[in-house]
Amino acid sequence: MIRRTASIVAALTGAAFLLAAAPLNHAQDTPSKTLKIVSSLPQTGSANAQTTSIVNGIKMAIEERGAVVDGFKIEFEAMDDASPQKGNWDGQIESANAKRAIADPAVVGYIGTYNSGAAKISMPLLNKAGVVMVSPGNTAAGLTKPGLGEPNEPAVYRPSGKVSYFRVVPADDIQGAVACEFCREDLKAKKVFILHDRELYGKGIADVFKKTAESTGVQVVGFEGIDAKASNYRSLVTKIRAAAPDAVFFGGTTQTNAAQVLKDLRAGGCKVPFVSPDGTFEKAFIEAAGKDSVTKDQGGVYITFGGVPSEMLTGIGAQFVKNYQKKYGEIPEAYAVYGYEAGCVLLDAIDRAETKDRAAIIAAVAATKNFNGALGTWSFDENGDTSIRTMSINTIEDGAFKFVRTAGGAAKAK
Amino acid sequence: MQRTVAAAEFLAASALSQADAVGAFARDGLLSSQEVFTQQLVTGLSNGMIIALIAIGYTMVYGIIELINFAHGDLCMLGAYFALTVVGALGVDHWVGAGGLMGLVMVLVGTAAFCGSLNWSINRLAYRPLRKASKLSLLVSAIGASFILVNLGLFWGGLPMDVFANGTSSAAPKAFPALVSAAPAAQIGDVIYSRTDLLVLCVTLPLMVALTYLVRFTKLGKAMRAVAQNPTGASLMGIDVERVIGATFFIGGSLGGFATVVYSLYNQTVSFQMGYRMGMDAFIAAVLGGIGNLPGAVLGGILIGVIRSMSDGYLEARWTNTVVFGILILILVFRPSGLLGAKLREKV
Numbered sequence: 181m182i183r184r185t186a187s188i189v190a191a192l193t194g195a196a197f198l199l200a201a202a203p204l205n206h207a208q209d210t211p212s213k214t215l216k217i218v219s220s221l222p223q224t225g226s227a228n229a230q231t232t233s234i235v236n237g238i239k240m241a242i243e244e245r246g247a248v249v250d251g252f253k254i255e256f257e258a259m260d261d262a263s264p265q266k267g268n269w270d271g272q273i274e275s276a277n278a279k280r281a282i283a284d285p286a287v288v289g290y291i292g293t294y295n296s297g298a299a300k301i302s303m304p305l306l307n308k309a310g311v312v313m314v315s316p317g318n319t320a321a322g323l324t325k326p327g328l329g330e331p332n333e334p335a336v337y338r339p340s341g342k343v344s345y346f347r348v349v350p351a352d353d354i355q356g357a358v359a360c361e362f363c364r365e366d367l368k369a370k371k372v373f374i375l376h377d378r379e380l381y382g383k384g385i386a387d388v389f390k391k392t393a394e395s396t397g398v399q400v401v402g403f404e405g406i407d408a409k410a411s412n413y414r415s416l417v418t419k420i421r422a423a424a425p426d427a428v429f430f431g432g433t434t435q436t437n438a439a440q441v442l443k444d445l446r447a448g449g450c451k452v453p454f455v456s457p458d459g460t461f462e463k464a465f466i467e468a469a470g471k472d473s474v475t476k477d478q479g480g481v482y483i484t485f486g487g488v489p490s491e492m493l494t495g496i497g498a499q500f501v502k503n504y505q506k507k508y509g510e511i512p513e514a515y516a517v518y519g520y521e522a523g524c525v526l527l528d529a530i531d532r533a534e535t536k537d538r539a540a541i542i543a544a545v546a547a548t549k550n551f552n553g554a555l556g557t558w559s560f561d562e563n564g565d566t567s568i569r570t571m572s573i574n575t576i577e578d579g580a581f582k583f584v585r586t587a588g589g590a591a592k593a594k
Numbered sequence: 595m596q597r598t599v600a601a602a603e604f605l606a607a608s609a610l611s612q613a614d615a616v617g618a619f620a621r622d623g624l625l626s627s628q629e630v631f632t633q634q635l636v637t638g639l640s641n642g643m644i645i646a647l648i649a650i651g652y653t654m655v656y657g658i659i660e661l662i663n664f665a666h667g668d669l670c671m672l673g674a675y676f677a678l679t680v681v682g683a684l685g686v687d688h689w690v691g692a693g694g695l696m697g698l699v700m701v702l703v704g705t706a707a708f709c710g711s712l713n714w715s716i717n718r719l720a721y722r723p724l725r726k727a728s729k730l731s732l733l734v735s736a737i738g739a740s741f742i743l744v745n746l747g748l749f750w751g752g753l754p755m756d757v758f759a760n761g762t763s764s765a766a767p768k769a770f771p772a773l774v775s776a777a778p779a780a781q782i783g784d785v786i787y788s789r790t791d792l793l794v795l796c797v798t799l800p801l802m803v804a805l806t807y808l809v810r811f812t813k814l815g816k817a818m819r820a821v822a823q824n825p826t827g828a829s830l831m832g833i834d835v836e837r838v839i840g841a842t843f844f845i846g847g848s849l850g851g852f853a854t855v856v857y858s859l860y861n862q863t864v865s866f867q868m869g870y871r872m873g874m875d876a877f878i879a880a881v882l883g884g885i886g887n888l889p890g891a892v893l894g895g896i897l898i899g900v901i902r903s904m905s906d907g908y909l910e911a912r913w914t915n916t917v918v919f920g921i922l923i924l925i926l927v928f929r930p931s932g933l934l935g936a937k938l939r940e941k942v
Contacts, residue, residue, distance in 0.1 A: 225765045228764075228766075264744075264765075404911055411857070411868065415906035418633040418907060443863065464763055467766060
C-alpha cells in the first residue's frame with residue numbers, strides 16, 4: 181500500500197514538473213512569425229487594481245501597433261506572481277513564471293515585476309537565459325546601481341555579465357532623498373522616525389531616507405522594521421510618541437500594512453505628517469486607510485512617486501490617459517502609464533532588432549536613446565536605468581490623490 | 595443617574611489633577627518613561643483581552659473533543675466581514691447617540707449569532723461525521739474548513755458593496771468604520787485611555803464572567819464538564835453528548851464573534867487574511883495557559899498581548915515574534931501542560 185501511494189505521488193510530482201516546464205503555447209508550429217511578450221505582476225491581492233491597469237497599459241501599447249511588429253505577430257500573456265496565501269508577491273510563483281517564460285522559445289520579452297523583492301528572484305534566471313526584462317515598477321536602487329545596495333549587487337543579478345534588465349521608473353536613490361528633502365523643506369521636520377517593512381524595496385528606500393537625513397542635519401530619532409502581518413502597531417506608536425518626531429516615514433507598500441500603520445498612529449494619538457513612497461500610491465491604500473486618518477488636521481499624508489500622476493502627464497502621456505479613459509471608463513492608476521511605456525519601448529526595440537532573437541532584442545533595448553514616449557524623451561543608461569529623474573509629491577484629499585509639487589527633477593540631471 | 599455621572603466626572607477630574615501634580619504624568623506632550631510603560635501596558639491589555647476571547651473558543655473545543663480547531667481564526671475573519679456588511683447595509687456608521695450605541699450592540703450580538711451558528715454548522719458538517727475516526731482525520735478536516743473559510747472571505751470581499759468600496763479588489767484590506775471613535779476617553783498625563791480600549795474592557799470582561807457562570811453553575815455547564823471528562827460516561831448518565839458538543843461550538847464561536855467585532859473596531863481594518871494571525875495568537879495563548887483550561891486561555895491571551903506590547907516597545911518590533919515563541923518554548927519545556935493546565939494523560 182505504502183509503495184503504491186509512493187509511486188502515485190512520484191507520478192503526480194513528475195506530471196507537475198512536466199506541466200510546469202511545458203511551454204506557454206505551441207510556438208513550434210509557427211516558429212518564425214509569432215513573438216511573445218509576457219508580464220509578471222501581482223494580480224491576487226490588494227495591488228490588483230494597480231497591476232490590472234499596468235496590464236491594460238501594456239495591451240494598449242500592443243494594440244496601437246495592431247499587434248504586429250515588422251511583420252511579426254505579437255502575442256501577450258499576463259502572468260500573476262502573487263498567491264492567495266500571501267495576498268502579495270510570492271517568490272515561488274515568480275520563479276515559476278520566469279522559468280515558464282524561459283522554456284517557451286517564442287517569448288522575447290518579460291515585463292515585470294512590480295515588487296523589487298520579486299525582481300531579485302527572476303532577474304538572475306532571465307539574465308542567464310538571455311531574456312530581456314523591462315520593469316514598470318521596481319524602484320529598489322540596488323537592482324541596477326552599484327554601491328547603493330548590498331556589496332554583491334547588482335552583479336549577483338547578472339550571471340551572464342551583461343545587462344538585460346531595464347526599468348522605466350526612476351530608482352529609490354532619488355525617491356528616498358526627495359522624500360527626506362520634502363520633510364526638511366516643506367514640513368520643516370527636524371526629527372524624523374523611520375519605519376520599514378523589512379523587504380528589499382521598503383528597507384532600501386528607508387535606508388536612503390536615513391542616509392539623506394543624516395547628511396542634511398535631520399535627526400533620525402528611530403529606525404525600525406515592522407512585522408507586516410501584525411494586527412496593529414499601537415505599541416510601536418507609543419514608542420514613536422515618546423521619541424516626539426516631527427514626521428514619520430514608512431518605507432513599504434499597501435500590501436505590507438502601510439494603512440494600518442497610519443491608522444494606528446492616528447488612533448494612538450500621534451498626529452504628525454506621515455510620508456510614504458510610491459508603493460502606497462494606489463487607490464487600495466486610500467480605501468484601506470479610511471477617511472478619518474488621512475486628513476490634514478490629523479497630521480496629513482504625503483506620498484512620493486517616481487514620476488507625475490496621470491492627470492499631470494503631457495503630450496503622448498496625456499493622450500494615453502485620454503485613450504485609457506475612453507477604453508476602460510476610468511482614470512488609470514499611477515503605474516498604468518509605466519506599463520504602457522514598458523510595452524512601447526520593448527516593441528520599439530523588437531522593431532529595430534535585425535534578427536528577432538532574444539540576444540538581438542536585449543541589444544536593441546539597451547541601445548534605446550532619446551525615446552519619445554509617454555513619460556517624455558529619455559534614454560536607458562549603462563545600468564539599465566531611465567534618464568528621467570522627475571518625482572512628485574502627492575497628498576490625499578476627499579478620497580483621492582492630489583498632486584502637491586514636483587521634486588528631484590532637472591536640477592540634478594546629468 | 596445624572597448625579598452618578600457628575601460624581602464620576604468629578605472623580606476623573608480629581609484623579610487627573612492629582613496625577614498632573616505627581617509630575618511623572620505631566621501633560622506636556624512628552625512621554626516620561628513611566629507614562630510610556632503605562633501606555634504599553636494599556637495597549638498590551640487591550641490586545642491581550644481580544645486574544646483571550648478568541649482563545650476561549652479554541653480551548654473550549656479542545657477541552658471537549660480534543661480537536662485543535664484551526665478554522666477558528668478564519669471563522670472570526672468571516673465574522674468581521676459579516677459585521678462590516680451589516681454596518682454597510684444598515685448604515686450603522688451614520689447612527690448617532692443612543693441609536694449608535696444600539697447599533698453597536700446589534701452588530702455585536704448579530705455577529706456573535708452568525709459566528710456561533712457557523713461554528714455549529716462546521717461541527718455538524720465537517721467534524722461530527724468524523725467523531726469515530728482518528729484524531730488526525732479530524733485535524734485535517736479542520737485545516738480544510740479553514741481553507742474554505744479563507745476563500746469565502748476572499749469572495750465576500752469582492753462583492754460590489756459601498757462599504758467594500760464597491761469591491762474594486764476582493765483581496766484588498768477594507769476600512770472598518772469607526773463606530774466607536776478612537777478619541778481619548780480619559781487622559782492622565784500623556785497616557786491615553788481611548789474609547790476603544792474601554793470598549794474592549796466593557797465587552798470582554800462581562801462575557802468572561804458570564805461564561806464562567808455558565809460553565810460552573812448551569813446544567814449545560816455541568817454537562818459540558820462531564821463530556822470533557824468522559825464522553826462515554828456522560829452519555830451513560832443520560833447526557834446528549836452531541837447536543838452538548840454542538841452547544842460548545844456555538845458558544846465558542848459566538849465568543850469569537852464578539853471578539854472579532856471588537857478587534858475590527860480596535861484596528862479598523864478587515865482583511866481576508868487576518869484570520870491566520872488571530873488564530874495563531876489565540877492558539878499560542880491557549881497552549882501557554884494550558885489548552886482545555888478556560889482561565890488558562892484568558893491568562894495566556896493577556897500574557898501574549900502584554901509581552902508583544904513590551905517587546906515592541908522596549909526591544910525592536912522585529913524581535914517580537916522571536917520573544918513570544920521563545921517564552922512559549924521555555925514554558926512548555928518546564929510546564930508541558932501550560933501555566934494552568936492540569937497534568938493530563940497524553941493527548942493527540
